[in-house]
Amino acid sequence: MTTLTAASPRISARSGATSFYLYMSLCCAAVAFIGFAPTYWLPLASKTLKVNPVVHVHGALFFSWSLFLVFQTWLASSGQIARHRSVGMIGVSFATAMTIFGTLVAINAMKEAAAIGMRSEGIAFAVVPLSGIAFFAIAFTLAVVYVRQPDVHKRLMLLAAISILDAAVARWFLTFLAPPGAVGPPPVAVAIPPAIVAWLLVVAAMVFDWRTRGRPHAVYAIGGTALLLIKLLNLPLSASQGWHAFAGGVLALAQ
Template sequence: MVAATIDGVRARSRFYVAMAFVFLVVAFGGFVPTYWAKVASGSFTGAPILHVHGAIFFSWTVFFLVQTSLAASGRIADHRAWGIAGVSLATAMGFTVVLAAINLIKAAEAIGMGDGARRFTAVSLTALVLFAGFFVAAIVNNRRPELHKRLMILAMIVLMHPALARLFMTFFAPPGAIGPPPVFVAVPPGLVADLLLIPALAYDWRTRGSPHPVYLIGLGLLLAQQLLEVPLSQTEAWMQIARAVESLAG
């Protein structure tokens, strides 16, 4: 009986480490065509904040894999101690999302597409709110592992959207396209990112008989954010929010 319990714990640990590794591969691979390959060839022309933004976000995916591995190996005290650094890193991520959004608006304004960029910030800024919600809920429930680890999976799925969007842009953007795309093009990669939840749902179904409620609630929030960002971006209220964010740069 004890051996069976230990085997079950190890199997669950391996599953979450495997998910963390998948997130790392998606995060890196999604940006190969539009960022990593261009940086390697010296042809990337984006603003310096984009390098900072990319470095911090990729560091987070590595950090998440390390944290998951610590928990899986039973080093819970180390996992929690490093969690403090995770809070700082997540906070830095939030700041760089806002700065990258401002950079997008400024760059688009220079070519007469400022309003399009302001509308497109609905994608990144609403995703930031959703990520923050999942992350804060995970931290609040850090001593309830069944909730904590599932909330972190949901937070990571939010972060996979931009990486997959870059692949969509690489393969489907019309030749010669410039400036920010229309908001609706962000919906398909977001829905593809949601598919990363399927292994977690299936694993729950196999190990506990049904998906954990937090996954079902989280999936509803993911879909709501992705589908409502289009109509939201068309409202004057959002344009006012985007201008307020833009004004942070002075």
């Protein structure tokens, strides 16, 4: 009787943890969809959206991946671990394609900025999406490396998902705060508040860890801190000669 009583809290905590990651994945998918609604989904539905086809591929990949993440976390939370692992390679394919097309969309944005005489501004702002997709790729790769350590794997997957949500949050900032008639890339500084808003999901995960295991996991303590620092360092990096030389070289190759 004592053994059963002692085991019950552990079972309950384990069940609560798996449900938490399902809810977090649903939250990430909702943020992605709602965030891009005013600038992508609604214009697309009304047939008023005119963008490079690479943007459509990018959007389809990123949103499909968010739905796939929900599916994977649902499999894990419902105890279907074998199936969760068997379809994991689909996630690897998604992440690879997302990294490629995320980079292509950033380059396309630089080309469009250069075409309207805002080459320097386009190069500066490119640090935001390129650093974001780089962090996503690294976090996802580490999640694959640690696939046999579920506690690490699931946290890295969540961190990867959160790392790309600032773009969705930023669309609402631009919709309501951008001056009328604004064209071209926004200043890099305006990308920081949306990044901090999205990062609050990391805080929520850290609080959950603190309540269920007594302290935040190292993935959040180290990876979450690194994510926030990268978002904050985008501003000084975007103005550096080194970044302009690097991104300018990429732009020159693409033109």
